Amino acid sequence: MDKNAPKIAIVGAGVVGLTVADILQKDLNKANITVIADKFKEDTTSSVAAGIFCPGSSFRGATLEIAHRWIEDSWYYWQDILKTPEASTAGIMELSSYVFSKEDYGVTRNSFIENLVPIYRSVQGEELKICGPDWKYGSYFTTVKIGCDRYLPWVEKRFIAKGGKIVNGKIDSFTDTSLRQYDLVFNCTGLGAKYLCNDSNIFPMRGQVIRVKAPWLKTAFFGDYDTYIIPGLDGVATLGGVRQYDTYNLKVCKHDAAAILDQCSQMLPDLKKVEIVAHKVGLRPHRVPVRVEPELIGGLKVVHCYGHGGNGVMSAPGTALNAVKIGYDFLKTNVKNKI
Numbered sequence: 282m283d284k285n286a287p288k289i290a291i292v293g294a295g296v297v298g299l300t301v302a303d304i305l306q307k308d309l310n311k312a313n314i315t316v317i318a319d320k321f322k323e324d325t326t327s328s329v330a331a332g333i334f335c336p337g338s339s340f341r342g343a344t345l346e347i348a349h350r351w352i353e354d355s356w357y358y359w360q361d362i363l364k365t366p367e368a369s370t371a372g373i374m375e376l377s378s379y380v381f382s383k384e385d386y387g388v389t390r391n392s393f394i395e396n397l398v399p400i401y402r403s404v405q406g407e408e409l410k411i412c413g414p415d416w417k418y419g420s421y422f423t424t425v426k427i428g429c430d431r432y433l434p435w436v437e438k439r440f441i442a443k444g445g446k447i448v449n450g451k452i453d454s455f456t457d458t459s460l461r462q463y464d465l466v467f468n469c470t471g472l473g474a475k476y477l478c479n480d481s482n483i484f485p486m487r488g489q490v491i492r493v494k495a496p497w498l499k500t501a502f503f504g505d506y507d508t509y510i511i512p513g514l515d516g517v518a519t520l521g522g523v524r525q526y527d528t529y530n531l532k533v534c535k536h537d538a539a540a541i542l543d544q545c546s547q548m549l550p551d552l553k554k555v556e557i558v559a560h561k562v563g564l565r566p567h568r569v570p571v572r573v574e575p576e577l578i579g580g581l582k583v584v585h586c587y588g589h590g591g592n593g594v595m596s597a598p599g600t601a602l603n604a605v606k607i608g609y610d611f612l613k614t615n616v617k618n619k620i
């Protein structure tokens with residue numbers, strides 16, 4: 282490691298923090314990079330997500346164009362891993378998907394991906410009856426899914442193997458003395474940024490899912506009212522879901538679980554008799570727009586990259602590339618970089 286290389290810290294070891302770490306390390310092979318976090322792997326929100334690449338319509342950067350660029354950059358980042366023999370170890374898989382609605386044509390369309398993914402088309406006629414008789418609108422597309430149960434350990438291992446350091450700890454403030462040694466800090470703390478940055482624009486959007494054994498399931502299905510059925514590697518599918526605004530409850534709710542099973546088995550009746558592997562709850566870091574910008578805090582150069590809401594797994598690479606570019610420019614600026 283080059284002693285003159287900048288010392289960089291990334292606060293956060295969810296999908297966003299570790300993807301920033303991975304991109305930085307690829308670019309600056311002699312860099313001195315440390316990831317600091319108080320939760321790792323299965324304890325993060327990232328590990329709760331199904332991780333499907335299907336952006337919600339409210340996903341935003343500072344402009345809509347920026348959001349489109351993040352999504353495009355993310356798509357190619359995942360495609361690059363998908364082409365390698367490492368894809369399955371990294372938790373990346375191709376997936377085809379149906380979106381159906383009984384009520385609204387608009388919810389079956391996705392302007393973020395319709396010109397990006399290899400296949401994107403409307404569904405009509407007999408194909409609309411795959412999940413029962415009453416569906417009026419539908420679309421079909423091919424996409425990818427990123428399973429963080431595999432991606433987080435894979436990317437962390439790659440980071441450590443190339444000389445990256447991991448520190449288990451909580452940061453209470455960007456003026457912490459422990460951060461004084463760094464030339465640049467990335468803030469990838471998800472919902473933690475609400476407290477760390479005193480940011481009143483970020484809210485928890487509670488989600489609950491059920492992991493079930495369904496090795497026969499090869500296609501993802503989305504229905505009205507946040508119903509989704511998403512197969513994964515290992516034959517374990519994710520059933521969802523709920524979207525509860527400003528709710529901090531991390532306990533499994535049996536009523537939510539019953540509603541999820543009911544909604545999903547109305548779409549695919551075979552799900553009534555599946556084995557349940559786990560119930561999971563996570564708080565999506567909801568913020569519009571996602572915050573990717575520099576800030577000088579008490580002389581410390583900080584680049585924020587947080588608030589990805591329900592889209593953080595798929596969009597992590599695009600926002601990370603943007604944050605890293607901002608970080609390089611920030612490093613070159615001639616402002617005092619010590620607290």
Ligand SMILES: Cc1cc2nc3c(=O)[nH]c(=O)nc-3n(C[C@H](O)[C@H](O)[C@H](O)COP(=O)(O)OP(=O)(O)OC[C@H]3O[C@@H](n4cnc5c(N)ncnc54)[C@H](O)[C@@H]3O)c2cc1C
Binds near residue numbers: 326472588589591
């Ligand atoms: C039910 C559900 C389903 C979802 N489905 C999808 C999906 O299909 N596709 C998709 O793209 N997204 C999905 N998401 C959204 C996705 O999970 C999030 O957007 C994403 O995980 C955010 O990643 P993150 O790295 O910002 O946050 P996190 O995973 O929460 O990681 C934050 C990290 O910061 C650390 N941290 C926070 N504060 C501090 C501090 N003060 N000091 C030190 N460390 C700190 C934590 O310890 C942790 O390591 C879903 C979410 C849920 C809940």
